[in-house]
Amino acid sequence: MHTLITLASSEPAATSAATGVTSYAWLLLAFPLFGAALLLFGGRVLDKAGPMIAVLLSWAACVVGVLIAISMMGADPSDRSHTLHLFSWVPAGTFDVNASLLLDPLSITFVLLVTFVGSLIHVYSLGYMEGDSDKRRFFAYLNLFVAAMLTVVLSDNYLMLYAGWEGVGLASYLLIGFWYHKPAYASAGNKAFFANRVGDVGMSIAIMLMFVEFGRTDFAGVNAAASQASEGILTAIGLMLLLGACAKSAQFPLQSWLGDAMAGPTPVSALIHAATMVTAGVYLVVRSHVLFDLAPTAQLVVVIVGAVTLLYGAVVGCAKDDLKKALAASTMSQIGYMMLAAGLGPIGYAFAIFHLLTHGFFKAGMFLGAGSVMHAMDDQVNMRRFGGLATLMKITWVTFGLGWLAIMGVPPFAGFWSKDKIIEAAFVGEGWRPWVFGLAALIGAGITAFYMSRLFFMTFHGKRRWTDDQHPHEAPLSMTVPMIILAVGSAGLGLILGPTGIITSWLEPVVGSAEGGHEPVLSVPVLTVLTLLLVAAGIALAWWRYLRESVPVVAPVGSLATRAARRDLFQDDINEGLFMRPGIHLTRSLVFADNKGIDGGVGGLAAFVGGLSARARRVQNGFVRSYALTMLGGVVVILGALWVVQ
């Protein structure tokens, strides 16, 4: 359902060429890219200084981002969209794509998130990776990631976005398999890459469709032509983009790689697999909102994917004993919320991005906290082996606690302002939809409260269930300071941006705003109370099960549902049964057939003559002879043919 009013208001504002500080936006890409190249090609001499260089370059990008943001805030809202042409990338006739950047409130919001959280995590990694002999490689990849992620959000066309899209995928692959000597970790990297390649098929087809239908692949051109396109084409493009988004953002049915991705060092999990890269799918949908607004079917599928994933992730999160995998399931679920919001249209776009921002802070903060716990516990991740850490790791406990309150949506912390808005928006509409999607979002909030409290209590409270000879201690300053900053953001960011209306008016020039008349089917106060009651119930249940009762060190067998959730609802079994095993059989039989069948059939003559010529070769000049013979044969055939023809 969309009205003409919302359509009109969601037309993007006019775009002008970048001037002033904005024209230095290329530095945003250049700094981290230079860092990655320097560290990778620089060799061992940079083993010592390299990490610090990478950290500084990441901050340098952040400074540029902040300066651009400030200049943008100073401009009139109608004059906040600028393009910066870099160079002609693929000038292939009618397919002519430039490397150029789009700087508008949406992209600069991401720039700030990526560079600020990214730089904090760079700093954190200085401490976390201190003893690792491959530190230089790690920081090179981190810088590469920042450059690629900024390419995603800054491109002004789909092809360049796609380049960044795969760039972040590459960085993710490299960092998941960073400790490649463990075969399981290397496989986890591959799994992520493969899942993302499936999504890339969608991206490719979407871009091809855009070019064939509109003759353009830049946002402005596509948006301008979209209103003339048929709904069928727009739906196809929307669904193909969604396929790409599902892979990148670990949304159902391409979610299976994210849990395994926790094999990567924890700062990577925080930056790439929680705060930034995995949210790129949401960015893509919001960035393509003009297309989605015109394709209600595609929008509906986005909402369904979001709703299914938010519940899927939440259910899985309840069963995981691995601290990082539980957080990963939570990430999936939270991105489900964002996806759901993005599918709701103009009433949801701003809140999808808002939740993405706050989530970027609180989830990154919690992952860093998890890293701090692992640091203290000799890389233990089994929560059944934690407990009672609150008193020994006060900073980690407090910062993690703020993230915990934020994600559950306890007022006045960040999640309350961003997630509850999504729940409200999900209840808007007519017919069955608001009830189904609204209830999914509402119930998801309750489950979130349960599994996050379970995680929090099992880790920081209750009896100490450590293995022997463990001496937990607080992390060094380089790690705690980023945690503190992120925790402050988790606590305050929602309050600053939400009720003040800053985030909605900031994004309005890009995504438009919901124009009146959108009341949820249940009134807002009722929804707020319901949500808070469910959250309280979730916390109480977790308290009952994991704090009041003692936590067994070995996981109980559990009900059928628990076991299913522990196995990620059989996602890997399904993928293996449907794709992997048939695929292996197919390639094996083809290899066999190619060696025997085709080679035998087509090469039958060859083998026959080959035998002859092998004999001929024993005569010293066999080759020359057979060649001459063939030539002669050719001439005879030709002469014969000519004789027949004439």
Next chain:
Amino acid sequence: MSSFPWLTVLGAVPLVGSAVVALLPKGLAGRAREIALGFALVTLGVAIAAATQFQTSGGSGQFQLVEKHSWIPEFGVSYALGVDGIALVLILMSVVLVPVCLLAAWNDVPETGRRQQGYFALMLVLEMFIIGVFSSTDVFLFYVFFEAMLVPVYFLIGSFGGEQRHYAAVKFLLYSLVGGLVMLVAVIALYLYGPGGSEGFLIERLTGLQIDPTAERLMFLGFFFAFAVKAPMWPVHTWLPDAATEAKPATAVLLVGILDKVGTFGMIRFCLQLFPDASRWATPVIIVLAVISVIYGALLAIGQTDMMRLIAYTSVSHFGFMVLGIFAMTTVGGYGSTLYMVNHGFTTAALFIIAGMLVQRRGSKFIPDYTGWQRITPVIAGVFLLAGMSTLALPGLNSFVSEFLVLVGTFERYKAAAIIATLGIVLAALYILLWYMRTMTGPKPEQYAGTKDMSHRERWVVAPLVIVMLGLGVYPKPVLDVIRPAVNTTLQHVGVTDPPPSIGTTAEGSTK
């Protein structure tokens, strides 16, 4: 335009070089490799100088740097050379790759003497033929070079290859000869259908002929068959894996990276230009064969345990893409295919050479013999990964631009074919990353812990390849500019125009 015979000189340098290397006096035999490399570098220099004479805005005719002399006027054969943008970029690719290969082959025949001299002389001869085949503008001259190329390759595989080298060399030769023979029939028939006379084999005279459709189709098939064997398309690809695995890596680069391009180049230059109606007639079948090649080659690559065979099958898949772009008959597809030819040359070279470095260190082409080699040879692993990423067409690297252009260009006309071919990008990730994982990751192989990482010479081998893979990924414009007129001319010859976008040229409110 100067009348300096750039192309003849370009071909003469390696020819002289090969004679010099082969006939070196005993005292200088120890310097054979340096001398060979020197000649290859001079060739590169001449090629660059020649390229500066080329006008990207398009010259007066189809070809530039033209030379023409009567050769066998009785049969209408001329010694006629000239290049368009497509030929020029392929020649440039070749003359960059040959010195890279010479340097990569440095220790293939370690003991100095006749055998070593012969090895390097053969490669230089091959370079001359390569330049000749790409710059011939006379159909018969092209045919001569086309067949003559087989001779040095036959000896490079048959005399210097692995254990099964004789089998592989003969198989290669037979496939090529059968293809060449069929083409020869078509070449001669073409002359008879052409204007005849003492210059009756010149391409410009044979373009735009009015031929009986059946004869045109038969001649088209004659050419196409030869090129399909050379470009290895499914199902006539089976000679390639054997040849690639038995040849030395440097030979494999010359064979797969350069020589096989003659197939796709020939399809553009001869099939499309000389037989436009027949090309359009055959397109549906060829598109299907190309898509099969893309998927089939990729699936087969996934299942390989021999790294050289694996690379060969990736090439079957990639040649499928090139053919797809050529026969999509769109501007974008044409750009894509031509750029793909160039990119594939460098990327495959990198893969073969890296695999060669591993084989040389471990003494095995068998993938399961490796594990965790990133720990002992990190630089090799890094370049391997880069080449692998280029092979799977990661955006930002060279192959992406060309592969995507091929897909887009195909999608303009044949949506189903393009979508199926797009699935190839998933398969490409599988064959590259599984290979990388099996060889490079896992626990450190302690028994090979002392293995040397990339040597200085080897760094010089891969450096140009790395530069091109990164450079053409970010900035392919120079190549696209050079090939622009040729791509457009080809489509004019075929007589097709690009399908316009659905929206923009049509009236508003169009609901297709």
